[in-house]
Structures are given as C-alpha cells and as structure tokens.
Amino acid sequence: MSGGSAAAMRAVELEHSELRQGLRERVASVLASAKSGEGLAETAGELMSFFGSELLPHASAEEATIYAVGAGHKATRLLTQVMLDEHRWLETLVHEYQLVQNDPIRGAAKAEAIAAMFDMHSANEERYLLPEVFRLSDDPEALVAQVQEGVDAVIDSFGSETPADAVAHWFG
Numbered sequence: 031m032s033g034g035s036a037a038a039m040r041a042v043e044l045e046h047s048e049l050r051q052g053l054r055e056r057v058a059s060v061l062a063s064a065k066s067g068e069g070l071a072e073t074a075g076e077l078m079s080f081f082g083s084e085l086l087p088h089a090s091a092e093e094a095t096i097y098a099v100g101a102g103h104k105a106t107r108l109l110t111q112v113m114l115d116e117h118r119w120l121e122t123l124v125h126e127y128q129l130v131q132n133d134p135i136r137g138a139a140k141a142e143a144i145a146a147m148f149d150m151h152s153a154n155e156e157r158y159l160l161p162e163v164f165r166l167s168d169d170p171e172a173l174v175a176q177v178q179e180g181v182d183a184v185i186d187s188f189g190s191e192t193p194a195d196a197v198a199h200w201f202g
C-alpha cells in the first residue's frame with residue numbers, strides 16, 4: 031500500500047471508529063431510557079440528531095466520492111454496489127427508527143439493529159472496498175478530504191433545520 035493510501039486508510043478508520051463510538055453511546059442512552067422509563071424523548075432526539083448530522087451525511091458524502099471511484103472500475107463495481115445497498119438498508123432502518131422512536135421497546139430494538147448494521151458495514155468497507163479504491167485512486171488523501179467537504183455540504187444544506195428535523199425530511 032502506498033504512503034497516500036495508508037494515510038487515507040488511517041483517516042477513514044479513525045472517522046469510522048468515532049462514528050461507531052458516537053452511535054454506541056447514543057444507543058446506550060436510548061436503552062437506558064427505555065429501561066428506566068425516563069428521558070426517552072431527549073435520548074431518542076439525540077440519536078436522531080446523530081443520524082442527521084453524522085451518520086447519513088457520512089454515507090452520502092462517501093457515495094459522491096469514494097463510491098464514485100469504485101463504481102468507475104470494473105474490479106470494484108460489484109463491491110461498490112453491495113456497499114451502496116448497505117447504505118440504503120441503513121437509511122431504511124433509520125427511517126423505521128424515526129417512526130418508532132417514542133416506543134421504548136421497538137425503538138430500543140431498532141436502535142440496536144442500526145448500531146450492529148453500521149459495525150458490519152464499516153468493517154466491510156475497511157476490509158474490502160477502501161483498500162481497492164485507494165489503490166485505484168490517483169490521490170487517496172484528496173479523496174478522503176472530499177468526503178469531509180461533502181459532510182459539511184450536507185449539513186449546510188439543512189439551513190435553519192435541526193439535524194433531527196432534517197433527517198425526518200430525508201425520507202420525504
């Protein structure tokens with residue numbers, strides 16, 4: 031792996047690990063609220079906000095950058111399609127969470143499912159897609175910088191909406 035590819039891998043692995051931790055902490059808070067019967071509106075709102083400001087913007091920005099490179103090469107086209115499908119699954123689960131967030135049991139089960147799915151998806155990306163895409167890319171570090179710019183652009187597009195409201199509208 032070239033120096034640029036290794037640095038790009040480290041940057042995405044760090045980003046994924048922060049997303050996993052942020053997600054796990056918020057899901058744990060939702061579970062604690064479900065168990066105690068206290069504060070569910072607040073903890074569910076924080077999880078929805080995390081989806082809107084962190085998880086879904088990451089997926090969207092990735093599609094416009096890393097996945098666009100992957101889709102453009104025969105060797106990575108199918109794998110990129112699998113990763114895209116996983117993004118659609120994640121979005122579907124987030125939409126379902128939005129609908130059941132006030133129900134302690136169904137909300138907690140859905141929140142756990144999203145965390146498990148993101149663990150699997152980010153591991154698949156790191157293990158299979160990213161090393162190949164960075165090998166094929168002229169400038170892997172620039173590609174990773176574009177992901178961050180894309181995340182910022184998604185958040186800017188919310189305007190005065192909160193991330194939780196924005197994600198509620200994400201699904202139309």
Ligand SMILES: [Fe+2]
Binds near residue numbers: 089092113117151155
């Ligand atoms: Fe992804």
Ligand SMILES: [Fe+2]
Binds near residue numbers: 046088092152155
């Ligand atoms: Fe990712």
